[in-house]
Amino acid sequence: MKKKVAIVGAGMIGLCSAYYLRKKGHDVIVIDDHDGYGGASVGNAGFLCPSHVVPLASPGIITQGIKWMLNEKSPFYIKPRLNKELISWGLKFKKAATAEKVKIAAPFLHQITTASQKLAEQLLQDEKINAGYNKNGLLMLCQSEKELHHEKEAADIARGFGQSAEVLTPEEVAKLNPGLDLNICGAVYFPNDTMITPHIFLREFQKVLKANGVEFMFNTSINSFEREKGEITGLVTSSTTIKADDYLIAAGSATSPLLRLLGLRLPMVGGKGYSFTVNNPPAIPQVPSILSDGKVSMSPMMDGLRFSGTMEINDLNSAINLKRVEGIVNTATSFLPQFKKSHFTDIKPWAGFRPCSPDGLPYVGKSNKFSNLTIAAGHAMLGITLGPVTGDIVAKIINEEPNDMDLSLLAVDRYN
Structure with a gap:
């Protein structure tokens, strides 16, 4: 009907x-x-990621989040305040962040992310939409051995669902990104992941x-x-x-x-994320990446190189916190020796809210x-x-x- x-x-x-x-x-x-x-x-990283099957609520995230909360430039920040709904959400989040809950959620997340990527490809093809569809995969770039170990564990989980995942040396990463200098100890590569330029x-x-x-x-x-x-x-x-x-x-x-x-x-909170696009970068990666230690995404868009990241919980206040933007810039220049602070002087920061459920x-x-x-x-x-x-x-x-x-x-x- x-x-x-x-x-x-x-x-x-x-x-x-x-x-x-x-x-x-x-x-x-x-x-x-x-x-x-x-x-x-509009302002996100544009990733289509069937490899990412672990939900936001996962073991260890709360301990790490508490450490990050002490630094306003860190990847995660909650503006301290007494709020009944936020406290209720936090308690539900804590209850969901267990290995048992992840074991239930991960297979379903893999099922729907994989199905969604196939539908996206069909949609782009059927409607002849040119939105910079990038099929070069996704790199999780790591500066510390601790972070690389964490990403290897995530790769093992993805492999368990049939996803391809490779652990790469800096030299192997360089072959995927000719002309791009990287300050890393290694990376995990998910060749099946894709991305689009979302605003286009x-x-x-x-x-x-x-x-x-x-x-x-x-x-x-x-x-x-x-x-x-x-x-x-x-x-x-x-x-x-x-x-x-x-x-x-x-x-x-x-x-x-x-x-x-x-x-x-x-139950839902808005996790504010920030992004900005460098229109004339000194180098452009071929493979979309996440700078894992700083939780910053690096996305080669049709109109420049976008950096995005951070999770800020603050009552849907859309004002730009320049300290959060500075944190992204610091991560970018740390990973990318070719990028200097001067390359970020003309950026126009954007902020938007990711709708986050407790689980x-x-x-x-x-x-x-x-x-x-x-x-x-x-x-x-x-x-x-x-x-x-x-x-x-x-x-x-x-x-x-x-x-x-x-x-x-x-x-x-x-x-x-």
């Missing part, structure tokens, strides 16, 4: 959901409170969706919901009221505040309170990676089709 579906959120998750819903013949309208390029889907992909993807009949309303905020007898009957926006048969909330870190308008609680897995599924409400959020650092598969899952849910995956780990009411 043909439906009208209203999607709140024009990031990777919302657009992919619109794409697959439209392919199934539904009428789709996408509402966003920015111009379509304001969320975390979103721009071209929007064009495809518009050409296929998807309607967009930008710079439009949601003020309230109309509801009756366990159903949503309308979205009251800043300009009009939108009526639809089904509603999808895929608004990233803004999803929890929106759901509170419906009396729903979704590191997204929320995707029907609300247990409203029969025509679907939620898709909480993808943390895997929004680009998991966008296509999430859109496919959402379309099947709204189209009332069976899914060949066990989606219980993504249940939106798992903390209720």
Whole structure:
């Protein structure tokens, strides 16, 4: 049965959901409170990583996070404050960060990341989108033997799921990146990982969706919901009221505040990440990389070399903290001898919020309170990676089709 579906959120998750819903013949309208390029889907590293199967909540992360919290330039920082929801989220995160929980989550993460990469490749091919698709893999570059040992352990886990992973010497890394000098002791190479230039992909993807009949309303905020007898009957926006048969909330870190308008609680915090692009770098790597010791991504984009990183929890405050940016620059110059501080003088720092659930897995599924409400959020650092598969899952849910995956780990009411 043909439906009208209203999607709140024009990031990777919302657009992919619109794409697959439209392919199934539904009428789709996408509402966003920015111009379509304001969320975390724009300024990220662009990685599509089936190799990364360990969720954010994992053993050892809390101890390391506490050490990092003492340094405002470190990869992880929580602005100290008394906040009931943050404390509740932290306790749930601690409970999820165990070897037993990871053992359950990792196989499922591998299943959906692998499926999503295949869908992404098909989408790019079918729609002829040129977004700098890079199939050169991903390097985890390490300066310390301790970090290299940690990455080797991650490689062993990935191999256990059939992913290719190689431990490389600095000389072997140099062959993959001719002309790029690196200050490293070794690396782990995941040849199956890929990447896109996300802001260009979103721009071209929007064009495809518009050409296929998807309607967009930008710079439009949601003020309230109309509801009756366990159903949503309308979205009251800043300009009009939108009526639809089904509603999808895929608004990233803004999803929890929106759901509170419906009396729903979704444990999630916004992990602020920073990025900037060097337009004329002294050298450009062939292989996308993560500078592991500093948790900084290095992504060769279509319009320059992007550095991105840090996780800052601070009440969705979008202000740029220059100390966080300085931390990324310090990591970059430490790893890359050809890069001097002068290469970063004209950068324009960007910040966006990764929506983080306590267990590191997204929320995707029907609300247990409203029969025509679907939620898709909480993808943390895997929004680009998991966008296509999430859109496919959402379309099947709204189209009332069976899914060949066990989606219980993504249940939106798992903390209720």
